[in-house]
Each structure stands twice: as structure tokens, then as C-alpha cells.
Amino acid sequence: MRVLVVDDSPVDRKIAEMLLKKNGGMFEVIPVDSGIKALEVLGLNEGKSERTHINEQKIDIVLTDYFMPHMTGYDLLKTVKENSNLRSIPVVMMSSENDPEIISSCKGIGAEDFFVKPFKLKDVQRLRTYAAKTPMCKHGTKRKLPVDVIPENSSYESCPRVPKVAVA
């Protein structure tokens, strides 16, 4: 499972990367330090949509910080959810601020969840459930089985393919 981790804090990116890697090899992490770089990984440049390059890196889930300079996590979420080719990718927000208004506004435009930092092991466990909900890729290269066929506690050694996570 490819997780695009978007956070301008190098400390938080490192911790998120470690927590995700500790999950038995389930996640491949692609870290980026800005919303703009996240859009590049997703095959979008600001304001443009180049269909042939959309999600070439096969991102399965986006985990993004809310407060970032230039382009906030909210802006990133909005851009992803407004794009017909990307909107099915689950986007999970995170912030050190536990602000009900911010949480509600993010969920209102399609965020799967909102984690209050510091990012913890139980948050990783929740991420697994959101990533498992991702529909089959149109290009059909990653997901060979419908989600309900995959047993809950399947070992990743037995999976034909361990998805990769891009952490920006």
C-alpha cells in the first residue's frame, strides 16, 4: 500500500515514516514536504490536470498535515476530491490542533479521518481500514482481489504484491 505522507515538518515525516514501516511491510511510504509536491506525485500540477500522468505512482492513500505554508492540507484535500481521477483516493488529515471546526470542515469535503498529532500506532491501524476501502484501480495493476476476499488478518508475506507508499 502506497502512502503519500505530506508534512512540512521533517520530524513528523520521519516519525510517520517509521510508524508506517513498522506495520509488517504493509506500507510503502513516499514522503513530501509540501502540498505542491504532493500534487506533483499525484500527477497534477497546480490548476492543471494531465490525464495521462494522473497517479502514475499509484498512491493508495494520502496522509497529510493540515497546517502547511503555501498550500494547506485542506487545499490539497479539496484539489484531490475535485479531481474525477483522484477523488477515490482516501485522504486522511492530521494536525496538532484538535479543532472541531477544522475537523468538521475537512470531513465535510471528503476527508476519511482526522488524526490529532503526535501520530500514533493506533492511527496506523486505522489507516489500514481506509486503504482497504480503496476501489479497484482502473488500470488494474495493483489490486487483484476485491477487498472482501482478503482475510482481515492476512499476512503480508502471502500477498502477491506489497503496495508501495510514496512519502513526500
Place this chain on the structure above:
Amino acid sequence: MEIGNLQRRYLDFASTLFHEGFLDNQFTQLQQLQDESSPEFVLEVVTLFFEDSEKLLDELSRTLNQQAVDFKKVDAHVHQLKGSSASIGAQRVKNVCVAFRNCCEEMNQEGCLRCLRQVRNEYFLVKNKLETLFALEQQIVAAGGSVPMMW
């Protein structure tokens, strides 16, 4: 120095850091993530924290000493410092950042400068403590021992 003594010194010192509020449980969480495949994880994360924090402190000093202070910018930097200090468990630094953000909201330059002095002070204190902790770890390993777990 004998391994047992070093290990006891390490545990006593680490215990003090928690009792005096320099570190909180988040630091322990980071230590629990460290393993043979990432034996330097805590050191790497803390090093990133040091680099990031010093940049932020310099930037805060520059911004607060302008004639017209951009309090939004100050707040953004303090928010980042608060976040990263919370992420590594640097509790006292984080707590000063909370007060600092209140001063930003009030657009109180004097208050902000006071908070900057406090946060700088707390940052260098915890930096010193952590460097001592890591030095003790290195001494234990160099003597052939293993670093005792604090949980």
C-alpha cells in the same frame, strides 16, 4: 566505568528528565519504535528536531525584531515548533509554545519576545539534556553493554 554503573547512571538521569518535565511519554513512544533495523532512529529524529528548532528560533528572532511584526508568520513558526517538540516529547518546550501562541493572538510584541527568550532557554536546556543522554548511551555501548529500557 563499569557497565552496571553506567546503566544505573543512565536510568537515574533519564528518570530525572521525566520527573522534571523535560520529556514526556511521547519520547518513550519513539524509543519503543527503535529496533535493530533502525538502531539510531531516536537520535535521527532528535537531530532533525535540533536542526529544525534552531532554524525556527532564528527566524522567530528575525521576525519579532522587525519594526512591523508579522504576527501571523510568528504564529506559524511557533505552531511548527510546538508540533515538533510535542512529536519528540519535549514537554517544556511545547508548553512555552502554547503561551507563545497566545501572545501572537494578542499581537503582543513584548509578550512574544519574552516567550521567545523562555522557549530558547527551554530548548537549549532540553538539547543539553538529550545530548547527555545520548552520550551515556554511547558510553554503555562502547563498554560492551546494552542500553536499559525505561519502560
